[in-house]
Amino acid sequence: MIPDEDFDARAADAALTASRALMGVVARSVAGVLEIVTLPQFRVLVLLDTSGPLRMGVLGEAIGVLPSTLSRAIDRIVEAGWVRRTTRPASRREVLIELTPAGQNLVTHALEQRRDNIADILSVLSPDQKSAIVSAFELFARAAGETSSKDLLILGI
Template sequence: MTTAPSGEQQSTDADVEATLVASRALLGVVARSIAEALDVVTLPQFRVLVVLRTAGPLRMGALAERMNINPSTFSRFVDRMVEGGWIQRKSRLESRREVLIDLTAHGAQLVDHVTHRRQRELATILSELDPAQRRAVRRGFEVFALAAGEPSATDLLILGI
């Protein structure tokens, strides 16, 4: 014999469903903001650009580690991105033997374009709300983010965020 869910369980189920719907809406914003970029780079390439835009120049091994990719296979991947004009290799001033991977202006511009596009779409969505609703959304996201904790870089990189 099964028992009917309690009022508390029904409320939790409704909370989870509402959060799932909101997460799909946000994923839609992410997908639309990155779609144009994926016409010129692959998602893994865009992930590299985002890491470099966030972290700054990195040694090849450190970048491969952040991408969770074997360094021996990562070198060819980097070669293709250099050839495409998205990133560059440069010697470190303090140690000429140490090579850093950095964004080119072209690579930085692509990441910035995606970021600005995402910001514009979020601003448009939020402009549909009155000030009290915007404050409620902001407060809800702040509370949710605190409860969820900071996602790992690996989790974020899956989507090129």
């Protein structure tokens, strides 16, 4: 009989290896984008994609940078055409940041490419194997619990 620790260790190692494979997929999907925008800039775009338009304060809080840092970062990506500043009539001292269609495209495209890459990898497997992977991945994701967006933003996901 196999001792529990050994079994657990093998499980963790397998997950680590799979994580390398998955990260490779992610890295490739991000690589293209990083030739267009910087990682901190991409983080902003991803956050706006998942959360919709946000105030400067909220946005800065979410990605963990000071207001002054964010203000200048927004300057640059507004200049580049990925986002837009909107002053809300209700409270004219608050500034809403929202994705432009171009910015939306940029994020959507990166996510779609990642999904396609994964589909490519799975395409060589038999239906049985695929279904085993689906169950296992769903199981793992559930065990991991809600992955906080904050963590993922570090990598610009």
